[in-house]
Structure formats: C-alpha cells, structure tokens
Amino acid sequence: MKISVRNLEPTKVKLTVTVDPEEFNPYLDAARKEIGKQVNVPGFRKGHVPGKIIDQRIGFGAVAGEAVNAAVPELYSKALEEKKIHPMAQPELDVQEVPASASDDTKVKFTATVERRPDVELPSLEGMVVEVAKPSVSDEDVDKRLENLRQRFGTLVGVDRPAAKGDFANIDLDAQIDGESVDSQEGVSYELGSGTMLDGIDEALEGLSAGEETTFESTLQGGEHEGEKATVKVKVNSVKAEELPELNDDFAQEASEFDTLDELKADIRKQCEADLEARQATDARDAFIAKLQEGLEIPLPKGVKKDMVEQQLKGMTPDPEKATKEQKDEAEATVEKELRDQIVLDVLSEQMDVKVSQNEVFQFLASIAQQYGMDPNRFIQAIIQNGQIGSAVQEVGRSKGMVAGMKAVTFKDTEGNVLDLSKYLGEAAEEEEEQSVEAASAAAAVADEIANKDEENTAE
Structure with missing residues (x-):
C-alpha cells in the first residue's frame, strides 16, 4: 500500500492511498464468499459457489463494489496509523480507481480528506511546579450559607400591600396575539425578581395588590407561538411574603443537630473549608492544563470548530440562527478552549502511555446514562451502534492522562506551600471528571434518539 500525504491546512490533510492487488484480493474473495451465501446458482450449494462463477453471474463490478466498501475504511485506518495522523472528524472519501475485471491490473486508489489533530509539543513535566491560588473562607461565605439554610425554614404569609421584589404572587395569565387568546394559566405562584417567567412580568407585577390586574408586552417562551410577541394580561390573586426565623440557638436546634448558633456556624465554616479544598483541586486541574499550553500556538480545525459552535448555540438559544453577537462570541470562546484542552490532553495521554x-x-458511559435517567446497558448499546464508542474511549483516555500528568508535577499555593491533591487524583477523581462539550452533546443526541424511538413505539 502506497500512501502520500498532502497538507492542505495546519489541521487538514489529504491522503492518497494506492492499494496493491495482492492486498486487495482478500477483500474480493471475502465479497465473493458473502455474495455466494445470498444467491442461488444451479449446480452449486449456497456458500460454495466458485469465485469465477460469482463474477460471471453477478458481475465483477458488483463484487468489486462490495470489496471496496469493506476495504477502504480498514485501509484508511491503517494509513492513519502508519502516517501517525490523528483525525478529529469523519473523512471525505473518494474512490478514484477500481479494477474493471479480475484480470485487470489496475490498482485500487482512493483519497481521504480529513481534519487532523495539529502537531503539539508539550513542555517536560519533570520538575514542573504549578501555582494555585490559596482559598480562604470569609465570614461572608459563612453568613451566605447560613442565610440559605434559614430560607429553607421560612414560611409564606399573606400580606395586605402591593407586591414587591422577593414577594410571592399567585397570578392568572392570559397571552393574546391580535386579540385572540393563545395561552392561559391560572393560580401560578411566582417570585417577583426571580426572572423565571416572561420578560416584563416583574415590572408589571411590582406595585399591584391582590385583585388588581394589568397588561404588558412580551415574547412567548414556549408552545406553538414561541418567539412571537404577545399582549399578556396578568391578574394578582394574592401576595405573600417570606417570613424567616430568627437566627438564634432555637433555630440552630431546629435546623441542625447543634445546640447553639455558634456551634452551627462553626460547622458551616468547616463545610465551606472542605468545599474550598475541593474547589482548589479543580483550580489545580485548570492551572495544570493552562501551564501545559503556555507559549503554545495550537491551530484549531475549522470544520470541527464550526460544528461545535453550532451545537453550543443550540444549548444557549431556542433559535441559533437568531443568536446575538454576544452569544456567538461566548460560544466560540467556549469551543476554542474546549478544543485546545482536548488536543493538549490527547497528546498528554499519549506521552503518559x-x-x-x-x-x-x-x-464512563454508565455514569452519563445515569445523568440522563436511562438504562446503562441500553445506552451503551446505542453508543456502540451509533459508532461513538471511540469518542468515549478518547474521553476516558484524556481523563486518565490528566490525572497521571497531575501526579507527575508539584502543586503549590501562592504562599509556597506544597499541596497534597492525592485524594482528588484517585480513580474517583477520574470517574467524576467533567465531560467535554463534545461528549455531552453526543450523549444528549443518543439519549434524545432513544427517547424519540420510545415515543414512536408508544404511539404505535
């Protein structure tokens, strides 16, 4: 097999592969054998029809077509391995030459154009020191967590006054387009200022008392009229305010196993410190990846980036084509970082063998299935059938490579103290490693596909 490589871009190559007859012949024989199992030829048992007879009866062109379909993917993979090319997308394959008959000495020739991982040389890990900011717990951190706990024990009480930010209003809604009601809801509870409903509703409700109503203009967020402008009539049925318990020893006894408020605060501070320690491990991971990328120019494959940006925008806005410049910039920045990190971690995992x-x-796949509430075995089978198992292998390799790399360097805080991250760099850390955008998107796509099939089967 002869392979020539032409660099089209820093991250795109075109391979031209020419296959010698002796390497292609086994694929022809396999194709003849498979076709022989499916056809009836008088005088021969199924599966025992000579190759020459298959060529005569079925036609060499059909045999060669089957052989090429089987050969090209395998030979393409061999060419990648031989030339040490790491693809980042599916290739564009073009079969250019195929023998016309069994006696034709024309060599099979095909091209493969594919976006590839750029060549990246990482710095040596030997003696590398990575600095991580030293976190500290403030009184404000403790008070904020204490306030969250206090709100869990709050109660709602009716008030005879206009609604204000932070109040809970029970409301009726009626959205109209051109004077016709298109959506209505009754008895909805809404916290003013939460921003969890229609744009403009907070301004409309603020200052209204029970029994009063008003209208405002807004864009509908769901249903068949999603994205359309509507006039929304809102009526306030009741207004309730949150009444919080006093912060004292009685509250500590009700909300925890502690007898005094001071003991509860001390425990909350310990929780904050534990959380900060875990966050410092995450910061150490990010600092390590950033250290590996220092001074590196990492070109990104344009096609892969474009597809990932589109996928990112789908998660940011109902209509990606109407995305704002800020959303597009944010999606692009997120994807660029994701791709750079992926490339660096792929190279690192190879270096760490x-x-x-x-x-x-x-x-890894079972943990994703659990996040989507799916049966792990069914999810794994779907991933295999969709040809996405390679992405999962790659994702696990990145995680293991990162952990191995972090174990090989020294982490210090800003005061020069060496950090012990051993409990965050075990197998548990690998399993809890965040999915990439690409892996999460692939998992979501498979989950949606399975869910849609379930709906179709239910409908039938």
Whole structure:
C-alpha cells in the first residue's frame, strides 16, 4: 500500500492511498464468499459457489463494489496509523480507481480528506511546579450559607400591600396575539425578581395588590407561538411574603443537630473549608492544563470548530440562527478552549502511555446514562451502534492522562506551600471528571434518539 500525504491546512490533510492487488484480493474473495451465501446458482450449494462463477453471474463490478466498501475504511485506518495522523472528524472519501475485471491490473486508489489533530509539543513535566491560588473562607461565605439554610425554614404569609421584589404572587395569565387568546394559566405562584417567567412580568407585577390586574408586552417562551410577541394580561390573586426565623440557638436546634448558633456556624465554616479544598483541586486541574499550553500556538480545525459552535448555540438559544453577537462570541470562546484542552490532553495521554480498559469505558458511559435517567446497558448499546464508542474511549483516555500528568508535577499555593491533591487524583477523581462539550452533546443526541424511538413505539 502506497500512501502520500498532502497538507492542505495546519489541521487538514489529504491522503492518497494506492492499494496493491495482492492486498486487495482478500477483500474480493471475502465479497465473493458473502455474495455466494445470498444467491442461488444451479449446480452449486449456497456458500460454495466458485469465485469465477460469482463474477460471471453477478458481475465483477458488483463484487468489486462490495470489496471496496469493506476495504477502504480498514485501509484508511491503517494509513492513519502508519502516517501517525490523528483525525478529529469523519473523512471525505473518494474512490478514484477500481479494477474493471479480475484480470485487470489496475490498482485500487482512493483519497481521504480529513481534519487532523495539529502537531503539539508539550513542555517536560519533570520538575514542573504549578501555582494555585490559596482559598480562604470569609465570614461572608459563612453568613451566605447560613442565610440559605434559614430560607429553607421560612414560611409564606399573606400580606395586605402591593407586591414587591422577593414577594410571592399567585397570578392568572392570559397571552393574546391580535386579540385572540393563545395561552392561559391560572393560580401560578411566582417570585417577583426571580426572572423565571416572561420578560416584563416583574415590572408589571411590582406595585399591584391582590385583585388588581394589568397588561404588558412580551415574547412567548414556549408552545406553538414561541418567539412571537404577545399582549399578556396578568391578574394578582394574592401576595405573600417570606417570613424567616430568627437566627438564634432555637433555630440552630431546629435546623441542625447543634445546640447553639455558634456551634452551627462553626460547622458551616468547616463545610465551606472542605468545599474550598475541593474547589482548589479543580483550580489545580485548570492551572495544570493552562501551564501545559503556555507559549503554545495550537491551530484549531475549522470544520470541527464550526460544528461545535453550532451545537453550543443550540444549548444557549431556542433559535441559533437568531443568536446575538454576544452569544456567538461566548460560544466560540467556549469551543476554542474546549478544543485546545482536548488536543493538549490527547497528546498528554499519549506521552503518559495511558491504557484504557473496556470496563473503564463502560463505567464512563454508565455514569452519563445515569445523568440522563436511562438504562446503562441500553445506552451503551446505542453508543456502540451509533459508532461513538471511540469518542468515549478518547474521553476516558484524556481523563486518565490528566490525572497521571497531575501526579507527575508539584502543586503549590501562592504562599509556597506544597499541596497534597492525592485524594482528588484517585480513580474517583477520574470517574467524576467533567465531560467535554463534545461528549455531552453526543450523549444528549443518543439519549434524545432513544427517547424519540420510545415515543414512536408508544404511539404505535
């Protein structure tokens, strides 16, 4: 097999692969054998029809077509491996030459154009020191968490006054377009200022008392009229305010196992410190990846980036085509960082000679399935059938490579103290490693596909 490589871009190549007859012949024989199992030829048992007879009866062109379909993907993979090219997308394959008959000495020739991982040389990990900011717990952190706990024990009481920010209003809504009601709801509870409903509703409700109503203009957020402008009539049925318990020893006894408020505060401070320690481990991971990228120019594959930005925008806005400049800029920045991190971690996992087991991949996929509330076995089978198992293997490899790399360097805080991150760099850390945008998107797509099939089956 002869392979030539032409660089089209820093992250895009075109391979031209020419296959010698002796390498292609086994694929022809396999194709003849498979076709022989499916056809009836007088005088021969199924599966025992000579190749020459298959060529005569079925036609060499059909045999060669089957052989090419089987050969090209395998030979493409071999070419990538031989030339040490790491694809980041599906290739554009073009079969250019195929023998016309069994006696034709024309060599199979095809091209593959694919976006590839750029060549990146990472710095040596030997002696590397990564600095991580030293976190500290403030009184404000403790008070904020204490206030959240206090709100859990709050009660709503009716008030005879106009609604204000923070109040809970029970409301009726009626959205109209051109004077015709298109959506209505009754008895909805809404917290003023929460921003969880229609744009403009907070301004409309503020100052209204029970029994009063008003109208405002807004854009509908769901239903068949999603995205359309509507006139919304809102009526206030009741106004309730949140009444919070006093912060004293009685509250501490009711809300916890502690007898005094001071003991409760001390425990909350310990919780904050534990959370900060875990956050410092996350900061250490981010600082490590950033350290690896220092001074590196990492070109990104344009097609892969474009597809990922589109996927990112779908999660940010109902209509990606109407995304604002700010949303597009945010999506692009997120994807660029994601791609750079992926590339660096892929290179790192190779340098650390990371091996990924089948069990590790299945555990990774099972954790994703759990997040989507799906049966793990069914989800894993869907991933395999969709040809996405390679992405899962790659994701696990990145996680293991990162952990191995972090174990090989020294982390210090801003005061020069060496950080012990060992409890965050075990197997549990690998399993809890965040999914990439790409992995999450692929998982969501498979989950949606399975859900849609379930709906179709139910409908039938």
